Amino acid sequence: MDLPPNSAPYSFGGHVFYRKLNRALPIIVRGEGVYLFDEHGKRYLDACGGAMVANVGHGVKEIADAVGRQAGTLAYVNGTMFGNEPVEALADTLVARSPAGIEKAYFLSSGSEAVEAALKLARQYHVQRGQPERSIVIARTPGYHGNTLLALSASARAHYRELFEPWLLEVRMIDAPYPYRAGPLGDAAPAMTGDALQEAIEQAGPSKVAAFIAEPIGGSSTGASLPPAGYYARVRDICDRHGILFIADEVLTGAGRTGKFFAIDHYAARDGGPIVPDIITMGKGLNGGYVALSAVLTTARIFETMREGKYGGLMHAQTYSHHAVGAAAALATLRYMDDHHLIERAASVGARLQERLRSLSSDGRGAHLVGDVRGVGMLAGAEFVADRTTKQPFSRALKIAERVVDAGLQRGLVLWPNTGHADGVNGDLVLVAPPFTISEAQIEELVALLRDSLADVAAAIGESLQVPTVASPG
Ligand SMILES: Cc1ncc(COP(=O)(O)O)c(C=O)c1O
Numbered sequence: 001m002d003l004p005p006n007s008a009p010y011s012f013g014g015h016v017f018y019r020k021l022n023r024a025l026p027i028i029v030r031g032e033g034v035y036l037f038d039e040h041g042k043r044y045l046d047a048c049g050g051a052m053v054a055n056v057g058h059g060v061k062e063i064a065d066a067v068g069r070q071a072g073t074l075a076y077v078n079g080t081m082f083g084n085e086p087v088e089a090l091a092d093t094l095v096a097r098s099p100a101g102i103e104k105a106y107f108l109s110s111g112s113e114a115v116e117a118a119l120k121l122a123r124q125y126h127v128q129r130g131q132p133e134r135s136i137v138i139a140r141t142p143g144y145h146g147n148t149l150l151a152l153s154a155s156a157r158a159h160y161r162e163l164f165e166p167w168l169l170e171v172r173m174i175d176a177p178y179p180y181r182a183g184p185l186g187d188a189a190p191a192m193t194g195d196a197l198q199e200a201i202e203q204a205g206p207s208k209v210a211a212f213i214a215e216p217i218g219g220s221s222t223g224a225s226l227p228p229a230g231y232y233a234r235v236r237d238i239c240d241r242h243g244i245l246f247i248a249d250e251v252l253t254g255a256g257r258t259g260k261f262f263a264i265d266h267y268a269a270r271d272g273g274p275i276v277p278d279i280i281t282m283g284k285g286l287n288g289g290y291v292a293l294s295a296v297l298t299t300a301r302i303f304e305t306m307r308e309g310k311y312g313g314l315m316h317a318q319t320y321s322h323h324a325v326g327a328a329a330a331l332a333t334l335r336y337m338d339d340h341h342l343i344e345r346a347a348s349v350g351a352r353l354q355e356r357l358r359s360l361s362s363d364g365r366g367a368h369l370v371g372d373v374r375g376v377g378m379l380a381g382a383e384f385v386a387d388r389t390t391k392q393p394f395s396r397a398l399k400i401a402e403r404v405v406d407a408g409l410q411r412g413l414v415l416w417p418n419t420g421h422a423d424g425v426n427g428d429l430v431l432v433a434p435p436f437t438i439s440e441a442q443i444e445e446l447v448a449l450l451r452d453s454l455a456d457v458a459a460a461i462g463e464s465l466q467v468p469t470v471a472s473p474g
Pocket of ligand 1: 113144215
């Protein structure tokens with residue numbers, strides 16, 4: 001693209017209202033595989049797929065062609081008046097990959113929209129089956145489900161919530177299972193076993209609860225933490241006993257990120273049989289970032305209840321829902337994943353990624369910063385702590401996660417920061433979630449760049465510096 005002359009620094013002086021206004025953002029002009037290139041030719045290894053989105057890598061011609069073909073054939077019709085072939089085919093494809101019982105797919109653009117619609121779907125379902133008193137939603141902390149007001153209400157994300165607290169709805173929060181910080185159980189036991197959910201339901205009044213929403217494997221919340229075996233079987237059982245819908249938010253983990261199509265699929269083996277959520281949300285990697293698309297998947301029972309009600313469908317309207325080009329991009333992305341066995345690759349090469357990342361805690365001048373490395377498939381989290389024995393987090397004031405990300409960018413490595421998971425305010429980690437196409441040599445490059453970035457941060461904060469710390473959350 002031709003830029004106007006003398007436009008530098010473009011992302012600071014131009015007319016775009018960017019997300020970060022306190023620094024100039026590099027302008028990226030091209031992506032290829034796991035690499036991004038800026039306007040000056042600097043190369044970045046995209047170790048987080050943008051925001052855990054670029055599952056199949058950048059610049060995949062087959063997907064670009066499919067998007068172009070669909071845009072030239074039929075770009076848009078309104079979802080209230082017409083169906084279209086790509087959404088029909090995509091719904092078939094997704095249902096075929098979903099746990100048995102999931103039969104229908106509703107398409108939107110962003111993950112937040114999908115969560116918003118999923119929660120509305122849960123509420124409308126209960127109202128239409130004659131239980132209008134069910135309005136309470138239970139979610140987990142740490143947990144993240146998006147930034148529109150209902151999705152944000154269900155998210156334990158203090159810095160995003162702060163300004164808008166007066167507008168948020170009450171969502172009951174329970175502790176998320178968080179093995180690294182659970183220690184030798186004790187206080188954390190209810191969170192790890194699912195008892196916390198049972199207690200929250202009893203407290204709210206079981207007949208008043210509409211839904212429980214959770215990320216099956218932690219994304220930008222508990223940073224790639226896996227709840228223990230048995231957890232989701234218990235969640236499913238508790239929800240069934242009380243007539244509550246279980247919403248699995250797979251916006252980040254869906255479409256293969258963890259080495260299975262859905263993160264909840266890992267629990268079929270761990271929990272002694274498939275766990276079938278009532279509603280599944282997807283987004284991000286569903287179309288690899290090529291066109292915005294998200295999905296809400298649900299069961300025939302919930303769908304039939306929508307059909308039978310007086311409203312004639314789900315009361316959620318968005319102009320760009322059921323978008324033909326978005327669906328074509330997702331179909332091409334899923335086809336590309338199949339043709340190149342990328343989900344199997346996310347599992348096998350992902351195991352190598354996990355193993356190599358674990359060496360960060362023992363090797364390098366910044367190793368002492370690394371309290372834990374965990375994850376599965378192509379989703380990993382590295383958590384940084386001031387004291388590895390007590391797991392005491394760094395003071396938020398030190399901005400360790402942000403420093404690691406900045407050091408990475410300097411070196412040409414893109415990481416995703418996360419904060420606040422240790423106690424709501426403190427806690428620093430980075431997510432590593434590269435395209436599934438990453439090669440073993442590129443994994444070595446990623447790990448070396450991350451090790452050097454940690455050394456930069458260790459040097460910057462001073463290894464002998466008396467760092468301000470906070471009380472251990474235990
Ligand atoms: C689990 C989960 N749900 C929902 C969302 C919101 O998605 P979006 O940012 O596309 O609105 C995110 C985004 O990070 C997410 O990780």
